[in-house]
Amino acid sequence: MVYLFVLILMALFALLPFFFMLVSSFKPGAEIIKNGINTKIELDVMSFRNYFILFKESNGIYLDWYKNSVIITGLHTVISVFLCALVGYGLAMYEFKGKNLIFVLVLVLLMVPIEILILPLYKLSVLLHIIDTYAGVILPFVVSPVAIFFFRQFAIGLPRELLDAGRIDGCSEFGIFFRIMMPLMKPAFGAMVILQAMFSWNAFVWPLIVLRTNTNFTLPIGLASLITPYGNSYDMLFSGAVASVVPIIIIFLFNQKSFISGLTVGGVKG
Incomplete structure (x- = not known):
């Protein structure tokens, strides 16, 4: 009690x-x-006047921010979870030269602050001509060392006998992953979808550096731009902040069981 x-x-x-x-x-x-x-x-x-101002009288700028955040978060989450799952699964299930070195590098990246990476990532983004684009926001952080480590820890607990069984049945290595292992890793996917979506949805520093055009801003940057030395638009700020929480709540409600079981099981494997 x-x-x-x-x-x-x-x-x-x-x-x-x-x-x-x-x-x-x-x-x-x-x-x-x-x-x-x-x-x-x-x-x-x-x-409800603040919400009317937000969606009707703001010339659609808030809806542009919302659309940008939804697209960036959706693409980043799907691509990141898929790639990190492949890498984590590979590190857990296969033996190959340099495997331990790769895992050590993943652990090292976990300890590197984002501030150290900003300048080289920005120079690379300029060279690739992806400044002020969705790709510029998504690509530099699409592979997360945290997610790789989590998927590896989870995959270590999967029975290796399933690999041999799949090979005997004529499955390719990718077929084994997609048809056999992926369903077993559903709790890990559920947990990482929530965490990666939250990371992308709330990202502020990197999108602030990369995005230049007002209509390309994401919600965190757009809402922050409402606070200026020349005046603060509290009418839009609070209503916009409330509306911005809705997608994350929806994602969590759809994945909460997998999130809890994924963190619990993944936290004790290995």
Whole structure:
């Protein structure tokens, strides 16, 4: 009972900022400036006007940001999870020259701060002419060392006998992966889809460096641009922040069982 009370208390603390944001999204910007952000529900000043401004009176700029974030997150998540699963599976299931060296390099990359990589990645992006494009945001971080390590740890626990059984039945190595191993790795895929989607959806530093055009901004950059020294658009900021949470909630609801089982099983393998 004590553990349940502690968990409920922690959940309330985690949800409190979102509740602040949700209540403020229905209040006029002037009201927020006057009284600050609070949880007081004032029906006389609250309305859906901020959301009307967001979707109707913003000349479609917010919808452009939303579309960019959805496309970038979708492409990044699908490509990243697929490639990292292949690499992690290969490191776990096959013996080849340089395997341990590759795994060590993956572990080293886990310890390298993103700030160190920004300058060389930016110079490479300029040379490839992918500045201010979706590719410029997606490609530099499409293969995640965290995801590779996670998939490797999960795949280590899969029975190797299935590889021999698949070969006897005439399956190719890719056929074994897609038809036999991939269904068994569903919990790992569910966990990584959520984590990679959250990483891509909330990414700020790299998209801020790469993207130049206002209509190409993602949601984090677009919402941050509403806060300027010349004026703050709180009307759009809070309503836009609330709307931006919806896709991540949907992804989590569809993958929550796989997410929990994937983290639990993957955390004890190897």
